[in-house]
Amino acid sequence: MARAMTPEGPERPARPRAPRAMEDIGARLAEEMSRTSEALARHPADGWVFADPYPMSRDLVGAFHGLIRAVIPSAPAVPDVEVRIEQQVRRMMPYMQPLVAFGFTLVLRALDLAPLWRGRAPRRLRDMTPAAASALLEELERSRIGPVSDMVVAARAAILAPYYDLDEVCAHIDYQPLSFMRDRIALRRRLVGGGAVRPSDLIGPYSEQVATLVRDVPEEPEGAQ
Amino acid sequence: MSLYRHADYERERSFHADVVIVGTGAGGAAAGAVLAEAGLDVIFVEEGGYHPTSSFNPYMSESVPRLYRDAGTTAILGRPPIPYMEGRCVGGTTVINGGMAYRAPDDVLVGWERLTGDAAYGPGGMAPLFAEVEATISARRQRPESIGDDNRIMHLGAKKLGWKSEVNPRAQDHCVGTNNCVLGCPTGGKQSALVSTMPRAMRAGARCLTELRAERLIVENGRCVGVVGRSPDPRTRRRFTEVTVRGDAVVVAAGAIHTPYLLLGQRVGRPSRQLGRNFLCHPNAKVMAFYPFDVKAWQGVSQWSQVREFRNEGILFAENMIPPWPAGAAMPWHGDASMALLERYNQMLVTGVLVEDSTTGRVTRGPLGMPLTRYDITDWDFHRFVEGVKRLSELHFAMGADMLVLPFRGLHVARSMDDVRKVTVDTVKRKHIELFTVHLMGTARLGARPEDSVVDPNGQLWDLPGCYVADASLFPTAVGVNPQVTIMALAYQVGRRLADRLLGRRARAA
Numbered sequence: 219m220a221r222a223m224t225p226e227g228p229e230r231p232a233r234p235r236a237p238r239a240m241e242d243i244g245a246r247l248a249e250e251m252s253r254t255s256e257a258l259a260r261h262p263a264d265g266w267v268f269a270d271p272y273p274m275s276r277d278l279v280g281a282f283h284g285l286i287r288a289v290i291p292s293a294p295a296v297p298d299v300e301v302r303i304e305q306q307v308r309r310m311m312p313y314m315q316p317l318v319a320f321g322f323t324l325v326l327r328a329l330d331l332a333p334l335w336r337g338r339a340p341r342r343l344r345d346m347t348p349a350a351a352s353a354l355l356e357e358l359e360r361s362r363i364g365p366v367s368d369m370v371v372a373a374r375a376a377i378l379a380p381y382y383d384l385d386e387v388c389a390h391i392d393y394q395p396l397s398f399m400r401d402r403i404a405l406r407r408r409l410v411g412g413g414a415v416r417p418s419d420l421i422g423p424y425s426e427q428v429a430t431l432v433r434d435v436p437e438e439p440e441g442a443q
Numbered sequence: 444m445s446l447y448r449h450a451d452y453e454r455e456r457s458f459h460a461d462v463v464i465v466g467t468g469a470g471g472a473a474a475g476a477v478l479a480e481a482g483l484d485v486i487f488v489e490e491g492g493y494h495p496t497s498s499f500n501p502y503m504s505e506s507v508p509r510l511y512r513d514a515g516t517t518a519i520l521g522r523p524p525i526p527y528m529e530g531r532c533v534g535g536t537t538v539i540n541g542g543m544a545y546r547a548p549d550d551v552l553v554g555w556e557r558l559t560g561d562a563a564y565g566p567g568g569m570a571p572l573f574a575e576v577e578a579t580i581s582a583r584r585q586r587p588e589s590i591g592d593d594n595r596i597m598h599l600g601a602k603k604l605g606w607k608s609e610v611n612p613r614a615q616d617h618c619v620g621t622n623n624c625v626l627g628c629p630t631g632g633k634q635s636a637l638v639s640t641m642p643r644a645m646r647a648g649a650r651c652l653t654e655l656r657a658e659r660l661i662v663e664n665g666r667c668v669g670v671v672g673r674s675p676d677p678r679t680r681r682r683f684t685e686v687t688v689r690g691d692a693v694v695v696a697a698g699a700i701h702t703p704y705l706l707l708g709q710r711v712g713r714p715s716r717q718l719g720r721n722f723l724c725h726p727n728a729k730v731m732a733f734y735p736f737d738v739k740a741w742q743g744v745s746q747w748s749q750v751r752e753f754r755n756e757g758i759l760f761a762e763n764m765i766p767p768w769p770a771g772a773a774m775p776w777h778g779d780a781s782m783a784l785l786e787r788y789n790q791m792l793v794t795g796v797l798v799e800d801s802t803t804g805r806v807t808r809g810p811l812g813m814p815l816t817r818y819d820i821t822d823w824d825f826h827r828f829v830e831g832v833k834r835l836s837e838l839h840f841a842m843g844a845d846m847l848v849l850p851f852r853g854l855h856v857a858r859s860m861d862d863v864r865k866v867t868v869d870t871v872k873r874k875h876i877e878l879f880t881v882h883l884m885g886t887a888r889l890g891a892r893p894e895d896s897v898v899d900p901n902g903q904l905w906d907l908p909g910c911y912v913a914d915a916s917l918f919p920t921a922v923g924v925n926p927q928v929t930i931m932a933l934a935y936q937v938g939r940r941l942a943d944r945l946l947g948r949r950a951r952a953a
């Protein structure tokens with residue numbers, strides 16, 4: 219049966235607001251949204267399903283590994299570094315626009331064949347030494363042809379992002395966020411619970427230079443706007 | 444049940460509510476909260492997944508695909524192309540944003556009042572909404588225990604040079620300076636939509652359909668009465684389940700790129716042809732500085748202050764430290780040269796030059812579900828970037844930096860101001876400046892007349908009754924400040940007016 223029209227559209231029967239049980243479920247969910255955990259897990263278990271790696275032929279994986287060797291630093295030594303970076307990138311690719319993900323596979327192919335189309339050597343990038351391959355990539359990045367340079371920039375970003383996310387590499391550059399974050403989570407809990415700030419809760423100064431600065435120009439006190 | 448994921452759509456594929464809201468970001472969640480609290484039955488349709496605070500961590504491995512649209516590979520086309528970031532999760536971009544909480548300036552709002560012909564969008568009308576938003580997200584200055592050395596260097600450096608530096612109000616409650624804003628705040632201190640407006644909506648009985656992308660609107664008798672969405676199989680992301688959600692009104696709050704993308708598929712916004720146009724993005728350029736001492740900029744809040752000395756030229760400076768993975772990915776070196784710099788990560792400061800838009804771009808529909816966004820900076824913008832980078836470099840060298848990485852291809856390294864002075868609008872090409880953006884606005888502008896705007900002052904599309912917009916797309920012009928507070932204020936306004944209409948109608952029917 220057709221519904222009566224009003225200026226705002228078809229009339230619908232009035233619906234009562236959400237039933238009590240619904241609001242209780244909502245309240246529980248609302249509480250869960252903000253609840254903290256010190257787990258800080260790399261692969262959190264919150265019911266979300268991580269996609270399978272983007273399909274790549276064995277040959278393309280070979281090209282990718284060659285490029286990874288050319289892009290990453292020679293130290294520190296990281297076990298299975300090529301496979302770990304390749305897997306990470308391939309697990310991110312299903313979330314990209316399909317054209318972008320496919321474009322990335324073309325970039326891998328094109329860079330693998332760069333020694334040939336650049337007239338450098340009768341072999342593929344993956345067959346060069348990492349140092350020689352790295353030098354060729356540097357040269358390509360300086361190319362006046364925009365898309366050639368852009369390919370190197372894109373491949374480098376895709377490889378170095380997961381590289382600098384590896385635990386071993388973070389430890390090497392002395393970036394150790396876990397203990398700091400756990401302390402801060404505990405600190406916030408304490409403060410929200412009415413605890414007072416202790417001098418050891420302050421961050422830095424980490425150098426004499428900054429300590430001097432702070433002494434010379436006092437920081438603005440906390441205040442309402 | 445109030446939260447649905449892909450697996451749940453096997454059982455239930457058809458939903459009804461009073462109001463369907465597409466998107467749970469700054470705008471969508473705020474509109475949903477006021478609508479649900481008014482007693483209306485609200486369903487959110489959210490393309491991203493649900494990731495509670497307890498799942499946040501400092502690693503990119505899963506955080507980026509979970510929280511970022513297209514795993515962070517989005518870019519605006521133009522000269523130069525501009526990579527941009529958007530959230531795709533419950534809470535939207537607020538989950539990964541920096542938390543700065545500024546009101547749109549009065550001079551901007553005076554213009555909005557004129558363009559909309561509605562005092563509610565002027566300084567007087569917006570002030571109470573801003574106050575309400577600020578209370579919701581607890582906008583306030585940082586506590587001393589959250590401040591780190593990069594904050595100190597930027598703020599005190601500006602003071603040393605006699606420049607105005609303002610301490611930012613931020614959306615935070617007991618922020619302790621964990622500096623994981625870009626991967627979700629693990630302490631719950633940052634008041635993103637996930638921990639502020641979404642919980643309010645859920646407590647008031649709203650439902651949230653996650654992992655569901657709205658693909659088209661349902662239009663019957665010339666009126667918008669729902670959306671059809673598709674949920675990808677989480678493993679393959681290739682097979683899809685179709686879900687229908689019907690309501691008396693649909694509020695589109697998918698952000699300034701995906702809102703016009705969805706609506707353009709519907710062939711609306713025709714009277715003015717403005718839908719997708721007027722795209723604004725506050726482009727910014729990074730200056731990475733290295734100091735001869737430890738700064739540990741990853742400890743301490745992101746953007747404690749902003750240097751606002753050059754605000755009248757539309758230029759702002761801010762510090763916003765990032766983890767090693769985006770820093771390493773953004774630097775113009777690979778191999779051992781890259782590691783040589785990252786080994787100085789603890790001495791590094793990442794800072795930015797933000798430029799207010801002097802032009803607009805456009806969003807159109809591309810192939811395979813892909814929006815195409817085009818934006819070209821102007822000569823004036825280019826000039827301001829070059830000038831802004833020079834001034835920011837001056838601050839770093841004045842504070843003792845020994846090396847800067849500048850955002851100009853071919854002219855990256857500066858070890859002194861002499862090097863910086865080599866950068867001029869004549870020595871670098873416009874297409875070689877490396878830009879970035881995180882503020883996307885303005886593609887379904889509010890206005891008083893259907894001839895030059897997309898939505899009316901109630902947020903309703905001029906040519907599609909029942910369809911409303913409540914996100915950054917509404918901005919009639921650029922705001923020149925971080926936009927989330929203004930987006931939320933507009934969403935409150937649209938949500939309240941819609942609630943009044945629907946409840947009034949319900950009362951009349953009763």
Ligand SMILES: Cc1cc2nc3c(=O)[nH]c(=O)nc-3n(C[C@H](O)[C@H](O)[C@H](O)COP(=O)(O)OP(=O)(O)OC[C@H]3O[C@@H](n4cnc5c(N)ncnc54)[C@H](O)[C@@H]3O)c2cc1C
Nearest residue numbers: 466468470490535536540541542543657914915925926927
């Ligand atoms: C790194 C970063 C830092 C920032 N820092 C600040 C800051 O400090 N202060 C500030 O004010 N602003 C900041 N911003 C910007 C601010 O967060 C955004 O402007 C704001 O969140 C935009 O709100 P919105 O409602 O328009 O869209 P969003 O918050 O992006 O929400 C849109 C939602 O819609 C969903 N969606 C999109 N399409 C569909 C579809 N078809 N179907 C279903 N769901 C869909 C998305 O998944 C998303 O959840 C920052 C942004 C970033 C990325």
